[in-house]
Amino acid sequence: MLWLSESHKHSLKVLTSGPALHLLPEPVRVRARQGGAMRHAEEVTFGGSGLDRAAELRGDIPALAALANDGATRCIVLWRGKPLVRGERGLELVRLPLDHPIMAHAGQEPVLLGREEAGAIFAHDISHWAPEDLDEHSLTAFVDASEQVHPRVPDARFAELRMIMTRLNARDAELAATARAIGSWHKTHGFCAQCGAPSVVHKAGWERICPACGAHHFPRTDPVAIMLITRGNKTLMGRSPGWPKGMYSCLAGFVEPGETIEAAVRRETWEEAGVRVGAVRYLASQPWAFPSSLMFGCHGEAISDEIKIDPEEMDDVRWMTREEIADAFAGNNPDVLPARKGAIAHFLLRNWLADRLD
């Protein structure tokens, strides 16, 4: 196995893992998961399933080698960021043995995602596989509805995660989002950011090391503030250029270096809509692996009404009342397509309508 390479043996001495949530007693874990924010926060899609990520095994070469030979170990598979799933209404990730023939397309060693009741679970990326009759154009559409079937697993298909995210259970959603995010990090971080030399996979996929200069590189997560801005009975909704006709959602933007999440909420709302925001509070977060964001859902109270759009960033921004949003969710507002189900904007709006932001 590649895990037994010299660089990995070396890694054992280099880093140790910090304390992890799964090591804490159950009551503490439950309190830790609940936190002090919104009561329903972790019901959001990709809100987490309490997966034991087994971080202490990532650098343990003998343990990883044993898992590789353990008949209970399973692997999920992604192709160009699309997980392999099976089923109709309710979908499940396909869990295959590590030596399944489909893994022959894998470009690198699998990533250890964690430990389930049945055994360890890994992820393999088989993006090198070239399906027959592939329509490349469909993969870059705003919504990729195409599905690809590999002949060695004919009862399953690769499907765009955003299309199927609400049909996966919490565990499979967490596994798929984790595998997708870390897979795209490896794809775009093959070279050392310090010296430019090719870097190598390390720590069962959770690190890259540069053999030339010795730098360690870790998976990145980009913080994004997404804000439910309200003023009385109305909320601020915007649409970006290129979105499908009528689609509106909460405003959002990347948190900048040196900035708090609250400050980012105020700055982005001012830049995109010209609206001033006073009190801001955090509500819920959502890992958004498209490709590597962590969405911080916040509630901001507007202190001004007038909208002045930044045309570079926004196609339109408008105030919408609770009634208009409720109509849109019910499909009775032909001018407004509300935020996609499964996205945190949809979750925040739904909870606002139901008076459940606390």
Ligand SMILES: [Zn+2]
């Ligand atoms: Zn380097």
